[in-house]
Amino acid sequence: MNSTMLFILTVVSMAIWVMVSRESIRESKDKEKNTGKMMTLIAAGSLTTIFFLVSLYQKL
DSSP states (O other): OOOOHHHHHHHHHHHHHHHHHHHSSOOOOOOOHHHHHHHHHHHHHHHHHHHHHHHHHOOO
């Protein structure tokens, strides 16, 4: 993976985790909707973080 793609992946991962943190402190009237959104964001953030870590270990 080239440096540009790695940079884009890093920015996307950081943005997802910022959305997770904002969503976790926000109070919502509809807890079911909030839980589904949180699970989706956490799954996406975890996947991008795993891809990022794998690509970093391959560069070593």
